[in-house]
Amino acid sequence: MRVSFTKMHGLGNDFVILDNRNGGLPELTNAVAAALANRTTGIGCDQLILLENDESGDSDFRMRIFNADGSEVEACGNASRAVALLHGESARVATDGGLIALEPAEGGARVDMGTPRFEWQDIPLAYAMDTLSMPVAWGPLENPAAVNVGNPHVIFFTDDTDVVELDVLGPEIEHDPLFPDRINVNVATIEDRTNIRLRVWERGVGLTRACGTGACATAIAAMRRGLVERNVTVALPGGPLQIEWTKDNRILMTGPATLSFVGTFEWSDFA
The missing domain is CATH 3.10.310.10 (Diaminopimelate Epimerase; Chain A, domain 1)
Structure with a gap:
């Protein structure tokens, strides 16, 4: 299967973004995420971002985040700004760390990251x-x-x-x-x-x-x-x-995001 991706970065923190909101992609495992993130044999990134539909209906869509070692994590502020730029309009986005709100701004985005926890x-x-x-x-x-x-x-x-x-x-x-x-x-x-x-x-x-x-x-x-x-x-x-x-x-974060390039890869090369 040939799969499209978007490469973006926020202040040099870079991401490979896969958009599966229309479905059709195979299951993204930790191993596949790590292989795609590898800078020598993969596309290369700090985090791999997977966009999916939110079946709960509480948000416009869901964002899943995989670090370069393949581990899935809860939140990524820089990736949130990149996704805001890619999406092109305000959105409520579900993450494992909670619901966030994105708003594109000139050259980047403002993100409502939610409330901090201290306990x-x-x-x-x-x-x-x-x-x-x-x-x-x-x-x-x-x-x-x-x-x-x-x-x-x-x-x-x-x-x-x-x-x-x-x-x-x-x-x-x-x-x-x-x-x-x-x-x-x-x-x-x-x-x-x-x-x-x-x-x-x-x-x-x-x-x-x-x-x-x-x-x-x-x-x-x-x-x-x-x-x-x-x-x-x-x-x-x-x-x-x-x-x-x-x-x-609320925590409000404002900053830039940049589109680097778009491309495709063969899923079986990394599965």
């Missing part, structure tokens, strides 16, 4: 602790915050994010038994009351040029600690995102 069991953590300042450390990284914004994040605030050996500490923290579902690792520096600098180790992917949910989680954690205002710019290696935490507890 230890909602992150989830292996046992109870304060998620605003966790009494744990890995090397020089200590006392992080944890936030679930559809997927789980731990956030460390440091004087200079660029000097942190995130390629070494990231996988250690991701797979720590404290995090039963693994964890996305964020290392951030507060520049001033409206600007944050951020690097992210993404579970199942590794170091990434941008992570939309990581920007949301980091901004929310900084706001909870009183370090920044309720509307901030988060600068990632791939570029900036605007994050707002509204008075009614």
Whole structure:
């Protein structure tokens, strides 16, 4: 079977998008997702996105997200903006992390990512602790915050994010038994009351040029600690995102998305 795909990216965080809203595609397994995401023998991407009909009728359609290692995850902020651009109009989209709302904007999109969760069991953590300042450390990284914004994040605030050996500490923290579902690792520096600098180790992917949910989680954690205002710019290696935490507890993320190219592949080559 010859299958069409769309390649897109948000600030360098790249996706292969398969549109199965009209049906007809074979079952997408974790192994097929990993094979397609492989940068040497596949199409290559950080995440593979599958669009499907939402049989519940609660949304316009469903978005499923597979990381580069084939694991299926709950949410992806950058992919949400790419899907908004691809869809071309406002939509309510079901994800495993909850219902989100997409609205295309010039050069990208604004996404209502829903409400943040802070309880230890909602992150989830292996046992109870304060998620605003966790009494744990890995090397020089200590006392992080944890936030679930559809997927789980731990956030460390440091004087200079660029000097942190995130390629070494990231996988250690991701797979720590404290995090039963693994964890996305964020290392951030507060520049001033409206600007944050951020690097992210993404579970199942590794170091990434941008992570939309990581920007949301980091901004929310900084706001909870009183370090920044309720509307901030988060600068990632791939570029900036605007994050707002509204008075009614919604997280709004605004930023670019880009169409890279379209193509086709033979499904049996990856199954």
